Amino acid sequence: MSQQVVLTTSSHLEGYRVIEHVDIVSSECVFGMNVLKDMFAGFRDFFGGRNKSSQNALRDARIxxxxxxxxxxxxxxxxxxxxxxxxxxxxxxxxxxMLFLVATGTAVKVRRA
Incomplete structure (x- = not known):
C-alpha cells in the first residue's frame, strides 16, 4: 500500500487535485560511515574524482x-x-x-482532476 503513495518536491501533482491536507510527515535517518570509507574519501578528496562509497551512502540514505x-x-x-x-x-x-538525513513533506489525499 505505501508503494502507491506518490512523492514529489513540488507543491502540486500535475493532473491531480489535493482534496485534503492530512498532516506534516517526516523521516529521520542516520547512517554510520566506517573509518575505511572515511579514509578513502580523504584520499579521493586530495587527489580528486568521485567517491563511489560516499555516493552510495547518500543514495541509500535518500531511498x-x-x-x-x-x-x-x-x-x-x-x-x-x-x-x-x-x-x-x-x-x-x-x-x-555519521550521515544524517531528514525528509519532510505534507501528506495529502489527491484525486485525478
Missing amino acids: ACLDELRTEAAQMGANAVIGIDLDYSEISGGGKS
Missing part, C-alpha cells in the same frame, strides 16, 4: 528516508506527499562519522 516517509503517509491515510524537502548533514567526532 530509506523516502520509503519511511511513504509508509508514514500511508498509515495516515494519505496517497501522496507534496513539498518534500531533503536535508543532509554530517555528524563527526571521536573518530566516527
